[in-house]
Amino acid sequence: MTDLSRTANNQRTSAMPVERYRPFVPVDVPDRTWPTKKLTTAPRWLSTDLRDGNQALIDPMTPVRKLEMFELLVKMGYKEIEVGFPSASQIDFDFVRQLIEQDRIPDDVQISVLTQAREDLIERTVQSLVGADRATVHLYNATAPLFQRVVFGVTPDECRSIATRGTELVMKYAEELVGALVGSDAFGYQYSPEIFTQSDTDFALEVCEAVSDVWQPEAGREIILNLPATVEMSTPNTYADQIEYFARGLTRREHSAISLHPHNDRGTAVAATELGLMAGADRVEGCLFGHGERTGNVCLVTLGMNLFSQGVDPQIDFSDIDEVRRTVEYCTSLPVHPRHPYAGDLVYTAFSGSHQDAIKKGLEDLDRRAAEQGVPVGEMPWEAPYLPIDPKDVGRSYEAVIRVNSQSGKGGVAYVLKAEHKIDLPRRAQIEFSRVVQQRTDAAGGEMTPEAIWNVFRAEYLDQETPLRLNSVHTSSAAGEKDALTVNVYVDGELRTLEGTGNGPIAAFVNAINELAQDWDVRVLDYAEHALSAGGDALAAAYVECSVRDQIFWGVGIDANIVTASLKAVISAVNRA
Numbered sequence: 001m002t003d004l005s006r007t008a009n010n011q012r013t014s015a016m017p018v019e020r021y022r023p024f025v026p027v028d029v030p031d032r033t034w035p036t037k038k039l040t041t042a043p044r045w046l047s048t049d050l051r052d053g054n055q056a057l058i059d060p061m062t063p064v065r066k067l068e069m070f071e072l073l074v075k076m077g078y079k080e081i082e083v084g085f086p087s088a089s090q091i092d093f094d095f096v097r098q099l100i101e102q103d104r105i106p107d108d109v110q111i112s113v114l115t116q117a118r119e120d121l122i123e124r125t126v127q128s129l130v131g132a133d134r135a136t137v138h139l140y141n142a143t144a145p146l147f148q149r150v151v152f153g154v155t156p157d158e159c160r161s162i163a164t165r166g167t168e169l170v171m172k173y174a175e176e177l178v179g180a181l182v183g184s185d186a187f188g189y190q191y192s193p194e195i196f197t198q199s200d201t202d203f204a205l206e207v208c209e210a211v212s213d214v215w216q217p218e219a220g221r222e223i224i225l226n227l228p229a230t231v232e233m234s235t236p237n238t239y240a241d242q243i244e245y246f247a248r249g250l251t252r253r254e255h256s257a258i259s260l261h262p263h264n265d266r267g268t269a270v271a272a273t274e275l276g277l278m279a280g281a282d283r284v285e286g287c288l289f290g291h292g293e294r295t296g297n298v299c300l301v302t303l304g305m306n307l308f309s310q311g312v313d314p315q316i317d318f319s320d321i322d323e324v325r326r327t328v329e330y331c332t333s334l335p336v337h338p339r340h341p342y343a344g345d346l347v348y349t350a351f352s353g354s355h356q357d358a359i360k361k362g363l364e365d366l367d368r369r370a371a372e373q374g375v376p377v378g379e380m381p382w383e384a385p386y387l388p389i390d391p392k393d394v395g396r397s398y399e400a401v402i403r404v405n406s407q408s409g410k411g412g413v414a415y416v417l418k419a420e421h422k423i424d425l426p427r428r429a430q431i432e433f434s435r436v437v438q439q440r441t442d443a444a445g446g447e448m449t450p451e452a453i454w455n456v457f458r459a460e461y462l463d464q465e466t467p468l469r470l471n472s473v474h475t476s477s478a479a480g481e482k483d484a485l486t487v488n489v490y491v492d493g494e495l496r497t498l499e500g501t502g503n504g505p506i507a508a509f510v511n512a513i514n515e516l517a518q519d520w521d522v523r524v525l526d527y528a529e530h531a532l533s534a535g536g537d538a539l540a541a542a543y544v545e546c547s548v549r550d551q552i553f554w555g556v557g558i559d560a561n562i563v564t565a566s567l568k569a570v571i572s573a574v575n576r577a
């Protein structure tokens, strides 16, 4: 029998106080339908970078930075933008006023503002919207038992009343202060049972129904019911179950937008959002690069790009992702992680040899198939090993895709030479040169830049001048005869004239060299050449695999004349030997 004991779990019980924690109890939805649903269209997006994102910054954004963030969001295509918590501070209030008074809100963009369900705050919040062409007021109160008991000291009935009374007050102050907007979609209303994930789902639904009873949604007067994972509590499927359960129980569904507002406490906000959308939600709130309270709001960049990578238009423009990243880093004073999906510095970069090899082959395959089909490579359906999207589609270039360090192999080194210098090394030459590079990276550690790789390549193959350096070449051949060759070569610095004949100029040259020094015993094993550039003054590269004193060496020659390039390649191999 097979002895499994060596593969069994031999981990030890940790010393952590695990007994202090209890598993999350999910809502029971045995006939859930979301697992088989597919995401085929973009949801409505709301960016809360200027509110949830901003309230969680070490240094909240200055008005100048807020404006820059707002303009970025508009440019990217967000049509719903939560611009602040106007009752929280004069800065937030003034920013909303600035947007309105300076007419900075495009006609198709709906700003929204958040408030607690407190009368003075509601009045101030609606006050901030005077003069707006369209806007949404977003009211919240926590519905979780812990918050009812500890934070508010209320019963469930009183908790529901906070929400309904708050809604009435929003309507009252809206009538009084921005009456012209009321009664149309220009004045939107959003309610959030904060801490939805820790609330009893039936109770959250009951409060939302009571709020809807007050607001009376109908055609042209929707209500947004936003169901926040204020704190992410469990695996993403439990959030999806809560959303499906809520959506099934909701009356007036056709006039209600179900919105998700996931935070990332367990690191699964993106997954929870995607499953929540499959479970029937219409709308998503989040922040660029996952800024926001504690571990952040769900990342809108990842969500949008995940759709894009499946052939679903996110309806948001990520085509210059570095510009988006730079602006957000400037506005928030927080760096984006180098491994952030889609936008991190390193996410389209392969260091390891087998990845580089596969990517190089994949890109060459795409180029070849595009040429065969006569279409630009940018129009080919994307398919490349290890790269879920084409970096060029988000404004990244291939130059940075493959970077070389001690983990790299021949594919990466060859890719850099080809991409940067059009040197297309034959396979065995790639193996030889990558060993040379590996010796350097092993010795020096760290990354080897394309410039450093080129310098090593030059020193190894192109710049060695002893014992041989080519000075001039003269060949002659007549039909049916062997090639005759006369070359002037510096041999250890002394100019000599060598003569040889053979089947072709390379063979003639090798014969001449073997005359010069018989113990070198030079033999040519393989040969390849290609043009390096087009046009009259084009350069050619020649690669020669030689046996010299029974050891194998590759040589490389570059010249405008292909015969001269080949002879230089032979000399390169001999000099390396």
Ligand SMILES: CC(=O)SCCNC(=O)CCNC(=O)[C@H](O)C(C)(C)COP(=O)(O)OP(=O)(O)OC[C@H]1O[C@@H](n2cnc3c(N)ncnc32)[C@H](O)[C@@H]1OP(=O)(O)O
Residues within 6 Å of the ligand: 052, 055, 085, 087, 088, 089, 115, 116, 117, 118, 121, 140, 141, 142, 151, 152, 162, 194, 230, 293
């Ligand atoms: C999950 C979220 O992200 S929710 C959004 C959170 N964002 C923010 O809070 C940022 C902006 N907020 C602020 O700057 C401040 O809270 C202010 C200026 C709005 C209000 O400040 P203060 O009046 O000092 O009150 P404070 O913030 O301490 O609020 C606590 C009080 O509000 C009550 N409260 C809290 N949330 C709500 C709510 N949603 N609805 C009604 N009352 C609420 C609390 O029960 C507490 O009441 P108590 O003083 O009677 O015990």
Ligand SMILES: CC(C)C(=O)C(=O)O
Residues within 6 Å of the ligand: 052, 114, 140, 192, 194, 195, 226, 228, 229, 230, 231, 261, 263
């Ligand atoms: C105000 C609400 C929507 C919120 O930010 C949260 O619950 O996380």
Ligand SMILES: [Mg+2]
Residues within 6 Å of the ligand: 052, 228, 230, 261, 263, 292, 293, 297
């Ligand atoms: Mg939040």
